[in-house]
Amino acid sequence: MSDAPSTPSPAAQPLDESRRSSPSEGGNAPTPFPAAGNISDAEREELRRNGILLTSLEELYNWGRANSIWPLQFGLACCAIEMIAAATARFDIARFGAEIFRPSPRQADLMIVSGTVTKKMAPNVVRLWNQMPEPKYCIAMGACAISGGPFKQGYNVLKGIDRFIPVDIYIPGCPPRPEALLNGLIELQKKIQTEKVAGPQAAKHLRSDVQSEFPVPTYGEHDIIPTKNPDVWSPPSLPRKA
Amino acid sequence: METLEQIRDRIATRFPGAQVSIQLNPGAAAEHSLLIDSKLGREIALFLRDDEALQFDYCSNATGVDWLDKEIVDVKKTTVPDAAGGPAKVVEEKTKRTEPGYLEAVYHLYSMALKHGPVVIRMRTGNRSDNVTLPSLTPVWRSCDFQEREIFDLYGIVFEGHPDLRRLLMWDEFKDHPMRKDYVSPDDFEYEPTPHDAVLARAKAHYPAPAPVAGVADPGPGSTSPATKPAAQPEVKP
Numbered sequence: 001m002s003d004a005p006s007t008p009s010p011a012a013q014p015l016d017e018s019r020r021s022s023p024s025e026g027g028n029a030p031t032p033f034p035a036a037g038n039i040s041d042a043e044r045e046e047l048r049r050n051g052i053l054l055t056s057l058e059e060l061y062n063w064g065r066a067n068s069i070w071p072l073q074f075g076l077a078c079c080a081i082e083m084i085a086a087a088t089a090r091f092d093i094a095r096f097g098a099e100i101f102r103p104s105p106r107q108a109d110l111m112i113v114s115g116t117v118t119k120k121m122a123p124n125v126v127r128l129w130n131q132m133p134e135p136k137y138c139i140a141m142g143a144c145a146i147s148g149g150p151f152k153q154g155y156n157v158l159k160g161i162d163r164f165i166p167v168d169i170y171i172p173g174c175p176p177r178p179e180a181l182l183n184g185l186i187e188l189q190k191k192i193q194t195e196k197v198a199g200p201q202a203a204k205h206l207r208s209d210v211q212s213e214f215p216v217p218t219y220g221e222h223d224i225i226p227t228k229n230p231d232v233w234s235p236p237s238l239p240r241k242a
Numbered sequence: 243m244e245t246l247e248q249i250r251d252r253i254a255t256r257f258p259g260a261q262v263s264i265q266l267n268p269g270a271a272a273e274h275s276l277l278i279d280s281k282l283g284r285e286i287a288l289f290l291r292d293d294e295a296l297q298f299d300y301c302s303n304a305t306g307v308d309w310l311d312k313e314i315v316d317v318k319k320t321t322v323p324d325a326a327g328g329p330a331k332v333v334e335e336k337t338k339r340t341e342p343g344y345l346e347a348v349y350h351l352y353s354m355a356l357k358h359g360p361v362v363i364r365m366r367t368g369n370r371s372d373n374v375t376l377p378s379l380t381p382v383w384r385s386c387d388f389q390e391r392e393i394f395d396l397y398g399i400v401f402e403g404h405p406d407l408r409r410l411l412m413w414d415e416f417k418d419h420p421m422r423k424d425y426v427s428p429d430d431f432e433y434e435p436t437p438h439d440a441v442l443a444r445a446k447a448h449y450p451a452p453a454p455v456a457g458v459a460d461p462g463p464g465s466t467s468p469a470t471k472p473a474a475q476p477e478v479k480p
Contacts, residue, residue, distance in 0.1 A: 120413050147435055155420045155427035156412065219413040223428040235432035235448065 058197045065109075065135065066097075066189040072108035072128065073101035077115025079142040079175040086178035096185050105131040110188070112181075113167075116144035116151055117158040119224045123216045129165045130213045134205030137192070139184055140167045143174045150174065163228035165214055243358035244295065246274055252296075256289055257282055265364060275348070275362035283365050283377040284403070290351060290361070291382055298351035298361060301383035304390060306397035307346040308370070308422045314341055343370045345399050349379060349386070367399060370422075378404035396421035 044054050075083055086093045093099050102108040105128045117125055129138065140161055143149030148159035161167065168191060171184040195203035204210040214232065217224040244252070246264055253262045253276075260279040267273045278286050290298045318335040345367045352359030367374045378401035380386045390401045391410040398419035401407055409416060418425055431437075431445040 120411070147433075152434070153427075153441060155425070159430055159433075219415040221415060221417040223430070227428065227430050228432075 062193045066192040069098040069110045071110040079114035082175045083114045086181045091178040112139045113145040113161045114141040122158045126216045137168045139169045163233045280365040287382040297353045297355045300352045303350040306393040311343040312341040375400045
């Protein structure tokens with residue numbers, strides 16, 4: 001790496017030529033792949049058929065991360081049963097590279113909040129989230145994890161885990177079927193694959209100005225304190241119809 | 243199995259000073275119960291467990307009941323003779339009195355040995371505030387352990403003699419008793435995707451008032467006046 005030639009090697013010549021060659025596509029505007037220069041998908045495919053694989057560091061990095069998501073092995077309620085079913089042979093979450101459920105948050109990079117989060121459990125969920133290293137993602141699985149679900153009138157139910165930690169993917173359902181979880185996982189993979197490695201739009205784990213630890217609520221005399229993290233969640237403004 | 247009356251009489255014979263009565267259940271189930279003296283609760287429970295004819299060796303369930311203060315109107319009728327010689331008038335005099343509420347612990351007993359049951363026994367606390375102690379029946383039936391902790395947690399009955407009386411469901415720092423009828427749960431209804439009924443009433447206070455429409459007086463936030471249309475449902479987040 002240190003003794004890289006300053007002049008481009010002959011092998012790199014076709015690459016440079018193909019980058020310049022755009023008139024072959026004619027009128028239909030090629031969809032430029034953002035990180036691999038101004039080259040269309042059709043051109044990339046043509047190159048791939050001729051034995052030249054074009055990629056970028058960003059693409060490779062995101063491809064690797066998106067296809068080996070290690071979820072945290074914990075479940076809270078009935079949604080966890082569906083999550084377990086998604087890991088069995090019938091649904092086989094391993095097809096998407098996410099089969100290694102880690103028993104330790106230190107090794108996990110996806111937290112599937114599968115089930116009702118009680119107020120007694122909420123500090124522990126936030127603590128687990130804080131213990132996970134970046135890059136980390138959160139899936140709120142099921143109506144309870146999203147909003148409290150059928151138990152939202154309960155005195156002991158947190159009305160959505162997004163009141164304390166940022167949620168990347170919401171999967172509605174009560175409980176969602178394993179296919180829904182797999183769809184949510186695919187959506188998360190899409191989200192990871194579009195992340196940037198540099199610049200102001202860089203992924204949050206690559207930026208120092210984005211927090212990755214969140215305050216853990218404490219047990220109060222009547223409720224958990226605070227009841228929500230205003231940095232993460234504020235109620236959407238819902239104008240009442242006049 | 244002996245009838246409830248027979249069991250009551252046997253308890254009364256065995257414990258001459260004890261207050262034992264039958265609480266009738268007027269419902270279709272007709273599951274009548276025995277209200278036993280809480281002062282002798284432990285002894286009576288041991289008697290029910292160890293008596294040869296009863297042998298209630300299994301407590302399947304223990305739960306609590308909260309009875310609020312009850313307002314009772316006594317009607318006193320007095321006949322006042324009419325001065326004009328007409329028929330006598332009946333004057334009703336109503337006096338209100340408040341019957342203090344209490345908490346109850348209810349136990350369902352079965353006999354595995356004799357294969358009979360259930361017999362339901364109840365114990366009552368003195369009131370709902372400072373006299374809430376009942377004898378624990380965990381030393382008699384081990385199965386009462388968690389259930390009495392749950393009653394302690396949710397109703398606030400203190401079980402004397404319980405080996406490990408801590409909150410079971412709520413955290414230790416929690417001060418309220420959520421299953422009591424006068425419990426007010428925390429108001430965290432800032433955002434409800436599909437509010438209705440009681441949730442709608444509580445959620446309304448958090449939502450911004452509608453923009454004032456020309457010619458229509460603004461009812462203000464949280465207004466429950468009938469002028470507010472029931473179409474106060476917020477739009478569901480896409």
